[in-house]
Amino acid sequence: MHNKTLAELSKGLASGDFSSSELTKHYIGRIKQLDPTFNSFISVTEEQALAQATAADSRIASGNTTPLTGIPIAHKDIFCTAGVKTSCGSKMLDNFIPPYDATVVEKFNQSGVVSLGKTNMDEFAMGSSNESSFYGIVKNPWSLNCVPGGSSGGSAAAVAAQLAPASTGTDTGGSIRQPAALCGITGLKPTYGRVSRYGMIAFASSLDQAGPMTRTAEDAAMMLNIMAGVDEKDSTSMDQPTPDYTEQLNNDLTGLRIGIPKEYFGEGLTPAIEQAVQSAIKEYQSLGAIVKEISLPNTALAVPCYYIIAPSEASANLSRFDGVRYGYRCEDPEDLLDLYTRTREEGFGDEVKRRILIGTYALSAGFYDAYYKKAQQIRRLIKNDFVAAFEDVDVIMGPTVPNTAFEIGEKSNDPVSMYLEDIYTIPTNLAGLPGMSIPAGIIEGKPAGLQLIGNYFDEGRLLNVAHKFQQATDWHLQTPASQIKRVER
Amino acid sequence: MEWETVIGLEVHVQLATKSKIFSGSSTAFGAEPNTQANAVDLAMPGTLPVPNEQALRYAIMFGLAIDAEINQRSIFDRKNYFYPDSPKGYQTTQMDEPIVGPGIVEVQMPNGDSKSIRIHHAHLEEDAGKSLHEDFHGSTGIDLNRAGTPLIEIVSEPDMRTSEEAVEFAKKLHAIVTSLGISDGHMSQGSMRFDVNVSVRPKGQGEYGTRTETKNLNSFKFMEEAIALEVERQIDVLEDGGSIYQETRLYNGETKVARSMRSKEEANDYRYFPCPDLLPIIIDSPYIEAIRSSLPELPDTRRSRFVDKYRLSSYDASILSSDKSTAEYFETVFNVCKDAKLAANWVMGELTAKLNSESLSIHESPISADNLGKLIERIIDHTISGKIAKQVFESIWNGEGNADVVIEAKGLKQVSDSSELESMVEDVMSKNPDQVANYHNADDVKRKKMIGFFVGQIMKVSKGQANPGMVNKILMQKLKD
Structure with a gap:
């Protein structure tokens, strides 16, 4: 059963091949058996999952269903879940049980989707390797000595290892797409404002966006159908039409204009990745697409710009973790200052502290203009690059990440090289555009990702373009089967 | 030397919206601690602010009432500081692009003069919660009922020269916001609070002296006292050859004592930046005009x-x-x-x-x-x-x-029954024959004074309830007879 896509599981449930309870038990069993090796889950909510599955089975029996009713998925532990610990990968929230659901979680619950549990992640979504989690590193199912990417590393590993058929993720600078690329799955970061951020613990509010992590583009479309839409609890969510994303999947690609930004093929890109991307582009040409080189001249400024804006916002967003109302509190504080200082010193990990310090510095009197304000101006330039490019092309393509999964520990003492992992993904967050990563090759046993970038609210086209590729190729069907088998033994 | 005082005010006015500026919690005063604080007010992880349109309308109403420019684009900023009654670790406020731009308030002085006080700007922001130090031995309680209550902060230019002008200006603001119905104006409940910026300079000098800010005065009386005290202190320091340092001060209205709270050097770096959870507020002229036409x-x-x-x-x-x-x-x-x-x-x-x-x-x-x-x-x-x-x-x-x-x-009804009154009059006259005789012998001027005696007696008999007009009439008649 765990080989099936959401679309296949949906059919199986509808035709009574198996029940939601059977399916849920099967996945819970796999998690129990295999996850001690991968460590992709922080919490497994077996009891709740089985209760949800029973309820879903009655819904199916009564015909009151949505396409995903009864299908179990996993949620990144950044989404608040009522009554279930939501840690955000941090010691700071190790004891935090929210009294409310994130809007995304609420929507899945209402659709009758079963939640298997909460997936591991970099602490407060800050990282590209899942090594900053308080709950330990996550292993890449393709290569156990490699990282799964981050920050949605647990979600990506769980889907790749088939411990869940799909998962939610969040992406601030590449946190859905980079782990999707490193784990050989499909990941979509929608347009900023497409999916509600309510109940999703904030890292950098102007960049954070939730999206699906699945095995196929079709599955991503099914997930996005539930996730997308304006939310009165999030005033930055946008009131834009929410089409049925599965309807456009098979649109013909003849005449599709693909832009290839030359800046995405410069120094630092592994030749084998470049080759994989070029083959994918050839595949698109054979599907009728027209390819043209474009320029996004401010690309090189994206990483430094991001590492001012994201930490600045984070430095304020994380101020609420002060030991006063919830979460970790240091023992026996002497006074208020001691309470604040030790709570945050003991509750946050190094990467989080590093980013709070960077952000606090960038916003300080006397530095604001040189850093934060300048970064905002650069952000506008980067956005303008894309706006200009989309006058001539329908979709932009390039690598998701410069390399395949790297070894655990390889970059953990070199923050800058870690930050460069997101060199191709960050610009879309700064511009607020939708981006996707789909499997496009396997290099020395490890997956390579192709990135697709779409125009604002053009997720339908992105999914269509991704789906047609997946109809023509089988990279997305590759699984780390031999690895998983080894773990099973 | 003759000194001139220069005063500027920052006035916080609580807006009379039903719910908070960024959450649906009630703003009603006096509830049990923390019963009006939801997940957003508690700054629970992942919660987000949603602006209250009524607060925005109220701010615009104030702007229109003082003939101010209403900014069609305004921005909410985060003001970062750690304090237990500030649950997010920052206050959401407006810094560079406030909703209300420069305006004018006309103030009538008791002597009949009027004076124009310029308003620099007014902005929307959220109130903090309250720290409760009294009831918890060795600890501090936090009540977040007030956290997120909408405020407008009205910032004046340093246009006032006496504490009376400052008080009249404050009273005028109170009159404006209560007339507009945008604030209940209940001073005792903190609906209006004043920060006063005070400096002195030798009369005739062009540039301002160094100013101090006395924060959080919650009555006109305390404000007047605090200004008087601070002016006196500054003049004393300067006349003794000392200098005034820019600082924030607190005035205790009970003990009538002021003290320094923090100096400029100790001032926080609030690291203001635009709040990324809130989009810029964009309003158009028809929206503003609709509010203008419905101003009370x-x-x-x-x-x-x-x-x-x-x-x-x-x-x-x-x-x-x-x-x-x-x-x-x-x-x-x-x-x-x-x-x-x-x-x-x-x-x-x-x-x-x-x-x-x-x-x-x-x-x-x-x-x-x-x-x-x-x-x-x-x-x-x-x-x-x-x-x-x-x-x-x-x-x-x-x-x-x-x-x-x-x-x-x-039984306080006035006796207007003429027969009852007549018998009262006759009764009094018969008991005071000497006075009646004197009356008859007196001239008109004296008679008028003597009437008072008879009226007084009748009122006494009637316990004040006799109709004085009728008593007079009947008395004149009877005395003439």
């Missing part, structure tokens, strides 16, 4: 209307129109009794004195405007005299019922 009457307009319609003196009119509650109270009294002069005298006299002596505001008055109107009506229709009316007023105040009930219950 403002104090200045009302004052001239009171002069025109009720023939009140300018002084009486300005007192009665200063705040919305007083104006409404007065107009209700008038509508019942139809005598503006009597209505004005009772509201400004008896009622105000009684309210002041018990530290009540007019909306807390135990006597409703309707009941006061009815009481005055009974004076006008001669049911009771003005003197008895004061006695009835006391009874109504003490909850003994309305005017008619009290008059009936206590």
Whole structure:
């Protein structure tokens, strides 16, 4: 059963091949058996999952269903879940049980989707390797000595290892797409404002966006159908039409204009990745697409710009973790200052502290203009690059990440090289555009990702373009089967 | 040396919205601690602010009332600081792009002069919660009911030169916001709080002296005292050859003592930046014009209307129109009794004195405007005299019922029955034959004075209830006979 896509599981449930309870038990069993090796889950909510599955089975029996009713998925532990610990990968929230659901979680619950549990992640979504989690590193199912990417590393590993058929993720600078690329799955970061951020613990509010992590583009479309839409609890969510994303999947690609930004093929890109991307582009040409080189001249400024804006916002967003109302509190504080200082010193990990310090510095009197304000101006330039490019092309393509999964520990003492992992993904967050990563090759046993970038609210086209590729190729069907088998033994 | 004082005010006004500025929690005053604080107010992880449009409308109403520019684009910023009553670790406020731009407030001084005070800007922001130090031995309690209550902060230019001007300006702002209905103006509940910036300079000097800021004064009286104290302190320091340092000060209205809270060097770096959870507020001219056309009457307009319609003196009119509650109270009294002069005298006299002596505001008055109107009506229709009316007023105040009930219950009805009055007059005359004889022998001037004696006796006999007009008439008649 765990080989099936959401679309296949949906059919199986509808035709009574198996029940939601059977399916849920099967996945819970796999998690129990295999996850001690991968460590992709922080919490497994077996009891709740089985209760949800029973309820879903009655819904199916009564015909009151949505396409995903009864299908179990996993949620990144950044989404608040009522009554279930939501840690955000941090010691700071190790004891935090929210009294409310994130809007995304609420929507899945209402659709009758079963939640298997909460997936591991970099602490407060800050990282590209899942090594900053308080709950330990996550292993890449393709290569156990490699990282799964981050920050949605647990979600990506769980889907790749088939411990869940799909998962939610969040992406601030590449946190859905980079782990999707490193784990050989499909990941979509929608347009900023497409999916509600309510109940999703904030890292950098102007960049954070939730999206699906699945095995196929079709599955991503099914997930996005539930996730997308304006939310009165999030005033930055946008009131834009929410089409049925599965309807456009098979649109013909003849005449599709693909832009290839030359800046995405410069120094630092592994030749084998470049080759994989070029083959994918050839595949698109054979599907009728027209390819043209474009320029996004401010690309090189994206990483430094991001590492001012994201930490600045984070430095304020994380101020609420002060030991006063919830979460970790240091023992026996002497006074208020001691309470604040030790709570945050003991509750946050190094990467989080590093980013709070960077952000606090960038916003300080006397530095604001040189850093934060300048970064905002650069952000506008980067956005303008894309706006200009989309006058001539329908979709932009390039690598998701410069390399395949790297070894655990390889970059953990070199923050800058870690930050460069997101060199191709960050610009879309700064511009607020939708981006996707789909499997496009396997290099020395490890997956390579192709990135697709779409125009604002053009997720339908992105999914269509991704789906047609997946109809023509089988990279997305590759699984780390031999690895998983080894773990099973 | 002669010194000149320079004063600027920052005034925080709580807006009278039903719910908070960024959450659906109630803003009602006086609830049990933390019963009006939801997940957003508690800054639970993942929660987001959603702006309250009513707060925005109220801010625009204030801007229009002071003829200010309304900015069609304004931005919410985060002001970062750690304090337990600030649950997010930052306050959401407006810094560079506030909703209300420069405006003007005209202030009438008691001596009849008027003065224009320029407003630099007014911005929207959220209030903090409260730290409760009293009830927790060795610990501090936090009440977040007030956290997120919408405020406008009104920032004046340093245009005031005396504490009286500052107080009149503050009172005028109070009159404006209560007239607009955008704030309840309840000073005792913290609905209006003042930060005063004070400096002194030698008279005639162009540049300002170094200023200090005394924060969080919650009454006109405390503000006046704090300014006076600070001006005195600054002049003393300067005359002793010292310097004034820029600092934030606190004034204790109970002990009448001020102290330094922090110096400029210790000032926080608030690291303001635009709040990424809130989009810029964009409003268009039709939106603003719709609000303008629905503005209620403002104090200045009302004052001239009171002069025109009720023939009140300018002084009486300005007192009665200063705040919305007083104006409404007065107009209700008038509508019942139809005598503006009597209505004005009772509201400004008896009622105000009684309210002041018990530290009540007019909306807390135990006597409703309707009941006061009815009481005055009974004076006008001669049911009771003005003197008895004061006695009835006391009874109504003490909850003994309305005017008619009290008059009936206590038998205070004026005696206007002519035969009853005649027999009273005859009775008094027969008991005082000497005075009657003296009266007959006196000239007109003396007679007028002597009438008083007879009236006094009759009022005594009638316990003050005899109709004085009729008594006079009957007396004159009888004495002539």
